[in-house]
Amino acid sequence: MLSIKNLSVSINDEKILENFNLEIKKGETHIIMGPNGSGKSTLCYAIMGHPKYKITSGKIEFNGQNILEMPTDERARAGLFLAFQYPKEVPGITFGNFLRQSSNVKLKESGEKVLSPMEYFKIAKELIEKVDLDKSMIGRGVNEGFSGGEKKRAEIVQMAALKPKLSLIDEIDSGLDIDSLKKVAQSIEEIKSETGMSTILITHYQRLLNYMNFDFIHIMKNGKIVKTGGKELVEDLEKNGYQNF
Amino acid sequence: MTNKKQKISNQELADQIDDYKFGFKTNHQAKFDTGVGLNEEVIRKISAHKNEPEWMLNNRLKALRIFNEKPLPNWGGNLKEIEFEKIHYYMQPADKQNKDWEEVPKEIKNTFDKLGIPQAERKYLAGVGAQFESEMVYHNLQETLAKKGVLFEGTDAALQKYPEFFKEYFGKVIPARDNKFAALNTAVWSGGSFIYVPKGVYIELPLQAYFRINAEFMGQFERTLIIADEGSSVHYVEGCTAPTYSSQSLHSAVVEVICKKGAKVQYTTIQNWSNNVYNLVTKRARCDENATMFWLDCNLGSRLTMKYPSVYLMGRGSKAEILSVAFAGKGQHQDAGAKVIHAAPDTSSTITAKSLSKDGGRSTYRGLQQVLPGATGVKSRVVCDALLLDDHSRSDTYPTMDVQENDASMAHEATVTKISEDQLFYLQSRGFSEAEAGALIVNGFIDPIVKILPMEYALEMNKLIEMEMSRSVG
Numbered sequence: 001m002l003s004i005k006n007l008s009v010s011i012n013d014e015k016i017l018e019n020f021n022l023e024i025k026k027g028e029t030h031i032i033m034g035p036n037g038s039g040k041s042t043l044c045y046a047i048m049g050h051p052k053y054k055i056t057s058g059k060i061e062f063n064g065q066n067i068l069e070m071p072t073d074e075r076a077r078a079g080l081f082l083a084f085q086y087p088k089e090v091p092g093i094t095f096g097n098f099l100r101q102s103s104n105v106k107l108k109e110s111g112e113k114v115l116s117p118m119e120y121f122k123i124a125k126e127l128i129e130k131v132d133l134d135k136s137m138i139g140r141g142v143n144e145g146f147s148g149g150e151k152k153r154a155e156i157v158q159m160a161a162l163k164p165k166l167s168l169i170d171e172i173d174s175g176l177d178i179d180s181l182k183k184v185a186q187s188i189e190e191i192k193s194e195t196g197m198s199t200i201l202i203t204h205y206q207r208l209l210n211y212m213n214f215d216f217i218h219i220m221k222n223g224k225i226v227k228t229g230g231k232e233l234v235e236d237l238e239k240n241g242y243q244n245f
Numbered sequence: 246m247t248n249k250k251q252k253i254s255n256q257e258l259a260d261q262i263d264d265y266k267f268g269f270k271t272n273h274q275a276k277f278d279t280g281v282g283l284n285e286e287v288i289r290k291i292s293a294h295k296n297e298p299e300w301m302l303n304n305r306l307k308a309l310r311i312f313n314e315k316p317l318p319n320w321g322g323n324l325k326e327i328e329f330e331k332i333h334y335y336m337q338p339a340d341k342q343n344k345d346w347e348e349v350p351k352e353i354k355n356t357f358d359k360l361g362i363p364q365a366e367r368k369y370l371a372g373v374g375a376q377f378e379s380e381m382v383y384h385n386l387q388e389t390l391a392k393k394g395v396l397f398e399g400t401d402a403a404l405q406k407y408p409e410f411f412k413e414y415f416g417k418v419i420p421a422r423d424n425k426f427a428a429l430n431t432a433v434w435s436g437g438s439f440i441y442v443p444k445g446v447y448i449e450l451p452l453q454a455y456f457r458i459n460a461e462f463m464g465q466f467e468r469t470l471i472i473a474d475e476g477s478s479v480h481y482v483e484g485c486t487a488p489t490y491s492s493q494s495l496h497s498a499v500v501e502v503i504c505k506k507g508a509k510v511q512y513t514t515i516q517n518w519s520n521n522v523y524n525l526v527t528k529r530a531r532c533d534e535n536a537t538m539f540w541l542d543c544n545l546g547s548r549l550t551m552k553y554p555s556v557y558l559m560g561r562g563s564k565a566e567i568l569s570v571a572f573a574g575k576g577q578h579q580d581a582g583a584k585v586i587h588a589a590p591d592t593s594s595t596i597t598a599k600s601l602s603k604d605g606g607r608s609t610y611r612g613l614q615q616v617l618p619g620a621t622g623v624k625s626r627v628v629c630d631a632l633l634l635d636d637h638s639r640s641d642t643y644p645t646m647d648v649q650e651n652d653a654s655m656a657h658e659a660t661v662t663k664i665s666e667d668q669l670f671y672l673q674s675r676g677f678s679e680a681e682a683g684a685l686i687v688n689g690f691i692d693p694i695v696k697i698l699p700m701e702y703a704l705e706m707n708k709l710i711e712m713e714m715s716r717s718v719g
Binding site: 048050051052071072075076077081082084087088089090091092098101102105141142158162 | 693
């Protein structure tokens with residue numbers, strides 16, 4: 001589904017990823033862990049096409065399509081989604097309206113009928129209540145004055161609304177208390193089982209993994225995957241940290 | 246403003262309009278024209294043609310002398326390129342002003358049909374006026390309002406019918422000497438609306454006038470006079486467009502509003518001039534005791550706009566609210582703002598100004614909050630937000646505060662925000678194109694103002710913003 005080959009990425013002429021390789025099949029969940037500055041977030045931004053991240057070599061194919069030529073919005077419409085570590089505010093646009101409009105972009109793309117505010121209200125309410133947020137969220141500006149936890153849950157709500165084929169989830173656990181963490185992990189699992197989406201999940205902490213199903217863990221260091229394994233890697237990390245890699 | 250337009254999808258809209266939508270020209274032969282340039286002879290011709298009382302002619306001639314004496318303002322925008330000698334100062338499009346839409350000359354009617362004017366009247370307006378070049382070609386008011394004594398006329402017709410109002414109020418809120426362009430308007434004024442709302446009459450639906458410049462090198466100088474008698478209420482809306490020419494046009498209106506004791510007036514402008522129009526307008530209201538004036542001023546288009554709706558709070562407890570939106574695109578300068586003069590105790594004012602600059606456009610907020618001696622217990626607040634859509638656009642703020650009483654509560658807040666790459670990326674990662682993402686951010690920015698517009702105008706405003714955003718994106 002997603003195939004990354006020999007990818008090198010720079011920001012401001014500084015090389016962050018070098019000859020990075022990763023293959024992800026439909027429905028798989030890959031966890032990426034690694035110390036700060038190892039290039040985890042860069043990988044997400046590069047896949048999604050942030051203009052600051054320059055691809056200096058290599059390729060990324062998504063469902064057989066070379067996505068490096070596509071602008072970010074086309075990648076999104078092709079089924080990629082990024083849950084941000086630091087979601088941006090859009091003052092004056094309500095979260096409900098934002099959800100509806102982004103869903104409508106997708107519906108329009110597939111030639112389906114777009115939804116009116118009345119039609120969408122019920123959908124939005126359900127999605128929001130599913131992550132234990134209050135429905136009043138519908139009327140608040142996108143990420144405007146949201147607490148850290150609300151922002152992260154709002155990202156999950158958007159993921160549920162857009163039903164991506166592959167989600168990149170960037171440190172969704174940072175700044176969440178244990179109850180929120182469980183809720184978020186559970187919501188991601190629900191979306192996965194409902195839609196069969198593939199997932200790349202980036203995290204610093206092992207504890208999120210206690211609540212998630214996954215197929216592989218990759219340890220990243222200095223812009224490369226240095227180790228790939230399964231659950232057993234978690235215990236190793238728990239004991240020894242990243243120093244052995 | 247037609248309902249038909251609302252059904253068009255965003256995509257269709259984007260496909261249809263990659264340029265100014267109202268830029269079409271109408272082939273039309275003027276009935277009467279004073280030629281180009283301005284002198285005493287032109288003024289005498291205009292006045293005689295209108296069969297005006299002598300005092301108005303003298304008023305005009307005096308104003309011409311003031312116009313000639315006063316230098317161009319050396320602040321604001323670049324006025325030096327205005328070719329005053331090439332402008333047509335008066336052009337009469339039709340023989341008379343009509344109350345029946347069917348009697349309006351066909352090509353003029355077609356123009357307004359394209360702009361959706363008569364349909365709008367039937368749906369949600371209490372009265373409509375339409376001005377083409379220098380004259381009102383159509384003016385009509387709901388019968389029920391006419392029976393209550395409401396007067397809504399073209400200003401020229403009103404001068405003939407109700408001279409007493411003109412002797413008492415004309416040029417009193419904005420004298421010719423106020424500024425060079427007020428003098429110009431007083432010298433060559435033609436058209437505009439006259440509104441009188443009798444004591445205690447409350448007009449629910451808005452009255453609207455629509456101003457259209459059609460000819461090249463045209464000068465439009467409408468004069469609007471609104472008198473809201475004690476305890477009355479009225480909402481007046483004006484819309485303006487012009488064809489796109491490479492040559493310049495000049496729009497220099499004067500609007501005087503008198504809000505008597507306890508009266509409420511809202512004046513809404515949704516202006517979308519083509520990029521060749523110099524828009525230099527003086528708008529001012531005076532408020533007596535407990536009266537409220539509300540200017541809602543949306544400035545899109547034009548080459549240069551210089552406009553600062555003002556309120557003189559003359560009576561105790563009177564209020565002013567001014568909301569201004571300016572959108573400066575490529576090659577445009579919006580020098581807009583507001584002025585409030587607190588001349589009585591317990592008066593309050595709120596100014597909210599929002600500006601957007603894109604593709605090298607420049608927007609300026611210029612404002613005045615003044616508290617005169619004796620005006621105790623004043624509250625005044627200015628909030629000024631600028632949004633820059635790219636690196637080469639510009640925004641400036643020139644607030645002036647002059648407070649001569651100690652107990653005044655004055656506030657001024659200003660913010661400048663730039664759309665960031667990260668914000669656009671966030672929206673694009675949700676599937677919105679770059680243009681859609683920009684439009685979302687812009688719509689969010691002006692939302693507090695669009696929210697208070699009547700529904701039909703809010704839709705119109707959103708469409709205009711969308712058009713501006715889809716113009717030369719990327």
